[in-house]
Amino acid sequence: MKLNHLIVPSVLFVATASLLAADVDVSKLPPAAKQAGVTYDKNIKPVFEKSCFKCHGPEKQKGKLRLDSLEAAIKGGENAPDVVVKDSAKSPLVWSVARIGDEDDAMPPKGKGDPLTTEQVALIRAWIDQGAK
Numbered sequence: 001m002k003l004n005h006l007i008v009p010s011v012l013f014v015a016t017a018s019l020l021a022a023d024v025d026v027s028k029l030p031p032a033a034k035q036a037g038v039t040y041d042k043n044i045k046p047v048f049e050k051s052c053f054k055c056h057g058p059e060k061q062k063g064k065l066r067l068d069s070l071e072a073a074i075k076g077g078e079n080a081p082d083v084v085v086k087d088s089a090k091s092p093l094v095w096s097v098a099r100i101g102d103e104d105d106a107m108p109p110k111g112k113g114d115p116l117t118t119e120q121v122a123l124i125r126a127w128i129d130q131g132a133k
Helices: 002-022 040-051 070-075 092-098 118-129
Strands: none
Touching: 040 070, 040 118, 092 118
């Protein structure tokens, strides 16, 4: 009985993630930046700090998502995983900042900040594809 209890949440998570992915047209994503050696501290944290920390930083974590440390970003929020290491096209974080898929998931939300640039999204994609280091 315990085995079934453990399997059901996993199956539900996979099914939920598949449904979310079905609503996303990844062909609309900008390609990953060609820059090598992209790291969280050097390249990604400054982008998150400028655009995401107000709602996903040390003081507030909407959706239980915290982006002010590498470990927290990889852990994800209540809909984790938000980062699929080495596969940015399957990463809900990328879908949100690229503003593809469900409009309610677009980050930052309308009126809450400027959308990330194509270059910033491409850099986040490169970071994830390179192993999210």
